[in-house]
Amino acid sequence: MIKNSTDRKVTMYSLIAAFGGFVFGLDAANISGVVRFVSSQFELTSMQTGALVGCAIVGVILALFFTGTFCDRFGRKKVLIAIALTYSLSTIISSLAVNFPMLIFGRFIGGVAFASITVSAMYIGEIAPAETRGRFVSVNQLLITLGSLIAFIANYFLVKAMGDISWLHEENVWRLMLGFELLPNILWVSMLLTIPESPRWLIIAGRVDSAREVFTKIAHADQVEHIIADVRHSIHEDQKHDTVTQLKTLFSKPMTLVLAIAICYAVVQGASGMNAVLFFAPTVFEQIGMSVEDTFMQTITLGGVAVVFTLVAITFVEKWGRRTLTIAGLALIVLAHGSTWYGFKSANYVLDDTALTEIAAQQVDTSKLQSFVGSSYASDVALKKDLAKVYSAKELPLVSGPVINATIQIEAVFVLFGIFAFLAAFNMSIGPIMWVVFAEIFPNKVRSVALPFAALVQSISSYLIQQFFPWQLENLGAANTFFNYGFIAFVGMLVMVFILPETKGKSIEEIEQQLVPDVEREPKVCTQG
Secondary structure, eight states: OSSSSHHHHHHHHHHHHHHHHHHHHHHHHHHHHHHHHHHHEEEEEEEHHHHHHHHHHHHHHHHHHHHHHHHHHHHHHHHHHHHHHHHHHHHHHTTSSSSEEEEEEEEHHHHTTTTTHHHHHHHHHHHHHHGGGHHHHHHHHHHHHHHHHHHHHHHHHHHHHTTTOOOOTTTTTHHHHTTTTTTHHHHHHHHHTSSSHHHHHHHHTTTTTHHHHHHHSSSOGGEEEEEEHHHHHHHHTTOOOOOOHHHHHTSSSHHHHHHHHHHHHHHHHHHHHHHHHHTTTHHHHHHHTTTHHHHHHHHHHHHHHHHHHHHHHHHHHHOOOHHHHHHHHHHHHHHHHHOOOOOTTTTTEEEOHHHHHHHHHTTTTGGGGGGGTTTSSSSHHHHHHHHHSOOOOOHHHHHHHHHHHEEOOHHHHHHHHHHHHHHHHHHHHHHHHHHHHHHHHHHHHHHHHHHHHHHHHHHHHHHEEEEEEEEHHHHHHHHHHHHHHHHHHHHHHHHHHHHHEEEEEEEHHHHHHOTTSSSSSOOOOOOOO
């Protein structure tokens, strides 16, 4: 509840900074719809399909090496504006791509812009008070899920319109999916022009009067001078540590527990399968045997579930705490992936005359399937291997869905429960809570290098999932792929039980005293972040 103008302004600035999450979610969901059509048009292999999605994370990894330096040199606001403009450039290049390398380049540039999540968290952490910091940082995840939902809706109606609009077809629908992103990109640039610079950065830059003006907007008047004094003291101490010194401190023995928490959280959040489901959503539903239109319809439900349970996280992050939500969420993720594994593991595929008739009804050339009539398959891997023998790289992405749809015999309820339960669990726990934990556990003296490092680990973890998911489906099958994700979540849950502390309601200095007890610390300061 917004109590006064100060709270309203903090909320507004936080939402605008976090809008990059909306653009990120839009882009992630859009590419999930694009994959099928681009794979056919450019005749991609499974590894090239993975590269189409994964190259964006390569851009993130590159950007993270420079994000902290740029933020310190130019300020948080200017970096966010530059990121928003980079998103726009990526959208234009990607939607107009005439070949696969050009599309990869456009996606890579967009990946550089994905660093907005880190910069937004940094900005919000520096303007939001400690008692609501978790809720505001969690807004990033909410806007990611809202962006995904909007993209899923737009993609569904574009696919549905292909049969009604003569000029809209499989070779250009993906361009509209990607081009749609330009509208929110322009909106974000416009909104970013209205927010103030981070007051902490203004003080670093020697612009104390400007910082005072910002603090009068986001803090109570009787606290402004006290906050400024605390921030100046904190900055004075921080300036004793250059980047090399910060890195040495970050990787020193007293920081072992903090690093362990960050690395474990980053790996589990990235490798438990969210990017496989989010970036390849229609492909995942296709494995159950849904038609093309139905797979896009299900993604809308997927996006709705993500939004609802992110709201759960935002509502209860300050009440239930980071530790409880994290462990409970991981436990549910393990259960969800177990259900998905069972559903796919028990499936089989029968290519008989009835199936052939259904496939033909979906405008697929079935003459190439005649030699396989009467065959049954114990896994999707075996079926796809036979399809690859008779269909070209251009045909295969378009015919796989209809063939699976007609031949599969599966208890789909286990898979659907697993996927939706996973989305719910992720978005009410490790999705948004990871960024809250990252914003809280690192001491001020190392934060400018620690946050990009943690984000780097998470990005590498996410990249591996995105890059190899199509290859895993082709070679391991859907069942084993989701089993692997469940195992990673299970190990992460066990580790978190032993090492993750509760940080709700504590200042960054109090958390430092809890996690790094063996170092000489600075006098306590009460900064906004």
